Amino acid sequence: MIEIPPIMAIILPLFGAFLTPIVAFVSWRFGVRRQVCGWFAVAIIVATFAIVASMIPAVLGEKILVYEFGRSPPLGINLVVDGLSLFMALMIAGIGSLVAIYSITHMQHHTRLDLYYTLLLLIITGMMGVVVTGDIFNLYVFLEITCISAYVLVAFERRWESIEAGIKYMIIGSLGTSFILLGITLTYGTAGSLNIADLMGKFAAVTSGAEPVPLVMVLIPALFVAGFCVKAAIVPFHAWLADAHPAAPSPISALLSGVVVSIGMYGILRVVYMMLGALTIGPILAVLGLVSVLVGVLMAFGQHDFKRMLAYHTISQQGYVLLGVGMGTAIGIQGALFHMLNISIIQALNFMCAGAVLYRAKTRNFDELGGLRKSMPVTAILFLVGAFSISGTPLFNAYASKSAIYAASASQPLYLAIAILADVLTMIFFLRAFRLVFLGTRPRHLLSVKEAPMRMLFPMCILAVLCIVLGVLPRLGFNIVGTAQEAVTNPSNYVGRVLGGV
Amino acid sequence: MAGMTTIVRTISRLLFPFMLLFGVYVLIHGHLTPGGGFQGGVIIAASFVMIWLAYGLEQSPIGFKLFRTEVLEAIGGLVIVAVGVVGIVAGVGVLGHVLPLGTLGNLFSGGNLPLLNICVGIEVAASLILVFYAMLRKIAWDEK
Amino acid sequence: MSLNYVVAMLLIALGLYCLLLKRNLIKMVIGLGVMTDGIHLFLISMGYREGGIAAIVPAGMLQDNVAAGFASAAVDPIPQALVLTSIVINICIVALALSMAIWIYRHYGTLDPSEIRRLRE
Numbered sequence: 001m002i003e004i005p006p007i008m009a010i011i012l013p014l015f016g017a018f019l020t021p022i023v024a025f026v027s028w029r030f031g032v033r034r035q036v037c038g039w040f041a042v043a044i045i046v047a048t049f050a051i052v053a054s055m056i057p058a059v060l061g062e063k064i065l066v067y068e069f070g071r072s073p074p075l076g077i078n079l080v081v082d083g084l085s086l087f088m089a090l091m092i093a094g095i096g097s098l099v100a101i102y103s104i105t106h107m108q109h110h111t112r113l114d115l116y117y118t119l120l121l122l123i124i125t126g127m128m129g130v131v132v133t134g135d136i137f138n139l140y141v142f143l144e145i146t147c148i149s150a151y152v153l154v155a156f157e158r159r160w161e162s163i164e165a166g167i168k169y170m171i172i173g174s175l176g177t178s179f180i181l182l183g184i185t186l187t188y189g190t191a192g193s194l195n196i197a198d199l200m201g202k203f204a205a206v207t208s209g210a211e212p213v214p215l216v217m218v219l220i221p222a223l224f225v226a227g228f229c230v231k232a233a234i235v236p237f238h239a240w241l242a243d244a245h246p247a248a249p250s251p252i253s254a255l256l257s258g259v260v261v262s263i264g265m266y267g268i269l270r271v272v273y274m275m276l277g278a279l280t281i282g283p284i285l286a287v288l289g290l291v292s293v294l295v296g297v298l299m300a301f302g303q304h305d306f307k308r309m310l311a312y313h314t315i316s317q318q319g320y321v322l323l324g325v326g327m328g329t330a331i332g333i334q335g336a337l338f339h340m341l342n343i344s345i346i347q348a349l350n351f352m353c354a355g356a357v358l359y360r361a362k363t364r365n366f367d368e369l370g371g372l373r374k375s376m377p378v379t380a381i382l383f384l385v386g387a388f389s390i391s392g393t394p395l396f397n398a399y400a401s402k403s404a405i406y407a408a409s410a411s412q413p414l415y416l417a418i419a420i421l422a423d424v425l426t427m428i429f430f431l432r433a434f435r436l437v438f439l440g441t442r443p444r445h446l447l448s449v450k451e452a453p454m455r456m457l458f459p460m461c462i463l464a465v466l467c468i469v470l471g472v473l474p475r476l477g478f479n480i481v482g483t484a485q486e487a488v489t490n491p492s493n494y495v496g497r498v499l500g501g502v
Numbered sequence: 503m504a505g506m507t508t509i510v511r512t513i514s515r516l517l518f519p520f521m522l523l524f525g526v527y528v529l530i531h532g533h534l535t536p537g538g539g540f541q542g543g544v545i546i547a548a549s550f551v552m553i554w555l556a557y558g559l560e561q562s563p564i565g566f567k568l569f570r571t572e573v574l575e576a577i578g579g580l581v582i583v584a585v586g587v588v589g590i591v592a593g594v595g596v597l598g599h600v601l602p603l604g605t606l607g608n609l610f611s612g613g614n615l616p617l618l619n620i621c622v623g624i625e626v627a628a629s630l631i632l633v634f635y636a637m638l639r640k641i642a643w644d645e646k
Numbered sequence: 647m648s649l650n651y652v653v654a655m656l657l658i659a660l661g662l663y664c665l666l667l668k669r670n671l672i673k674m675v676i677g678l679g680v681m682t683d684g685i686h687l688f689l690i691s692m693g694y695r696e697g698g699i700a701a702i703v704p705a706g707m708l709q710d711n712v713a714a715g716f717a718s719a720a721v722d723p724i725p726q727a728l729v730l731t732s733i734v735i736n737i738c739i740v741a742l743a744l745s746m747a748i749w750i751y752r753h754y755g756t757l758d759p760s761e762i763r764r765l766r767e
């Protein structure tokens with residue numbers, strides 16, 4: 001096995017992003033079809049997935065990969081791949097490649113395809129950089145790359161809805177990253193270092209709870225939590241998501257709802273939980289998560305827009321993840337990580353189904369849709385799989401992760417009751433959506449709707465198969481997140497490996 | 503869009519080569535004096551924007567080709583990533599020094615830094631020129 | 647409390663006020679710029695050392711042993727590098743926000759976010 005350093009997972013999409021305009025120009029000059037940009041992007045993202053997968057054997061063998069730029073830590077910048085980073089990187093590369101395959105067919109009638117694929121590769125670069133880096137300012141830079149690409153992709157279609165959603169997302173998102181920058185400033189002033197491993201060591205003395213906590217140690221986690229909650233769309237800061245996710249093109253909605261909001265949750269885990277010690281703010285995180293669960297489900301109630309309803313459910317499910325993280329026990333973290341994987345798969349599947357309906361029927365409004373099950377049978381079955389999965393039905397994947405989160409929150413019966421209630425409401429709303437779109441009589445203007453093309457159905461089928469496999473074999477899912485959960489609850493391995501240098 | 507008065511036009515036309523020269527100076531001496539790739543690139547872009555604002559987009563005396571600027575921007579980014587990859591291949595790690603480190607304080611010293619500064623400067627100047635060109639052209643097109 | 651930190655906090659507060667409460671998109675973008683300037687000022691002032699020289703090796707020091715004397719006499723250059731990176735990122739965001747503001751103005755004829763349908767919510 002060739003020793004490929006973790007840096008290649010960042011450089012390869014970045015290189016691809018800069019090459020895409022040249023590929024587009026060359027293909028235009030030589031009269032090749034316009035789709036070659038898309039296949040090039042798919043090839044690059046699949047190659048990134050292969051690079052990340054090649055690091056699996058090393059990390060599973062309890063080794064943490066460290067790659068240094070120049071000087072060794074704590075002076076230089078380094079990349080660290082431990083269990084949590086590998087788990088997130090696999091999720092990003094996997095869903096990214098499926099979204100790229102889906103978008104070849106869905107976006108083929110657009111004019112600015114080279115811009116679209118450049119931005120898609122840049123957003124994958126940014127997310128890879130966020131999960132792999134070991135330096136907190138580097139995390140901020142890659143987070144900004146991700147967010148700026150996301151702002152432009154949301155406003156990609158140049159309809160008025162998209163541009164307004166783009167501005168709203170941009171202003172609220174910039175506020176969030178300013179909070180993160182202020183948190184980094186205070187961290188540097190307090191501890192004098194920017195390396196995450198070094199900061200873990202320096203903050204461990206304060207968070208062991210011996211002496212009273214100074215004011216700045218209350219302010220730093222508050223700023224970081226506020227900043228990352230804006231990215232993860234947790235309740236006081238969720239106003240942008242309901243407009244931004246429907247207005248984006250459908251493959252980008254799938255990517256945003258699945259993976260980009262999980263980057264905010266990764267930030268909370270890595271920076272707030274591991275670096276600063278979540279024991280004092282755990283209950284606050286749990287309450288925020290619970291409020292998100294409830295608000296997300298209740299606001300999905302009267303929606304007439306298919307994708308807007310799905311966007312509100314993203315808020316609700318991210319609330320479950322935060323509830324699991326806030327509870328702080330090992331089973332809670334395991335359930336939260338597994339649920340993060342599950343909802344990225346499920347929400348990607350749901351948004352892709354909505355995109356298939358939009359592609360064929362040209363509308364997203366529930367009042368204009370109906371009776372599509374005769375002509376789009378495969379899409380109907382796949383959406384039914386997604387609906388059952390997100391509600392936590394047994395034999396589908398979210399059942400195991402939600403049970404783990406319920407078990408973790410069993411110490412607070414009120415939380416458990418509200419979470420189960422939201423679960424039941426989710427099931428009701430999704431079945432209502434299924435009835436409105438696929439059952440019933442078909443309106444006159446939709447008589448000529450055909451099934452979605454095969455290349456769009458292929459990634460959706462893969463996601464649905466993953467849902468069912470993870471549901472029938474939950475032990476497999478818990479094994480997958482086991483290494484990640486080890487990494488989160490034992491940060492001493494991380495510190496020893498980075499600073500000691502095995 | 504309309505330009506400005508004759509005084510502004512004359513002075514900006516006289517200042518334009520000096521601004522370009524100053525931008526290139528800040529760019530190349532990045533490893534010795536304050537400045538570097540980004541700052542020099544912004545000064546170069548500002549000189550172009552000054553001419554456009556003084557003369558208006560249609561009557562500007564600069565010959566500006568959109569496609570050449572886009573190609574320059576892409577080349578700037580590609581060379582930076584290529585230098586990084588060359589670092590891996592040569593075994594010194596990403597963005598390691600492959601050019602000789604000279605004595606401290608000379609212009610031709612500092613390993614990879616002058617090359618990276620020039621590439622960053624080209625990319626930043628091209629990007630900012632494209633941003634302003636797009637904004638000015640959109641406003642001019644909307645006014646018709 | 648040094649004067650730098652007070653002014654930085656004032657700028658952050660003013661920028662936040664403009665960003666959240668003004669009724670004009672361009673003023674909101676200006677508020678965002680002022681707030682990030684406040685954060686940058688805060689970050690740079692954190693690297694200050696009493697009586698330190700700027701972090702550039704002057705010509706007189708080239709003959710001696712550079713490393714030992716310079717590192718103890720110069721101010722901290724790391725916050726300056728962080729601020730440079732952050733300024734570049736902010737240029738991108740401000741350029742994007744202004745482009746979108748131009749599009750919105752041409753469609754609605756007004757820059758008031760309470761008039762624009764989706765920004766009202």
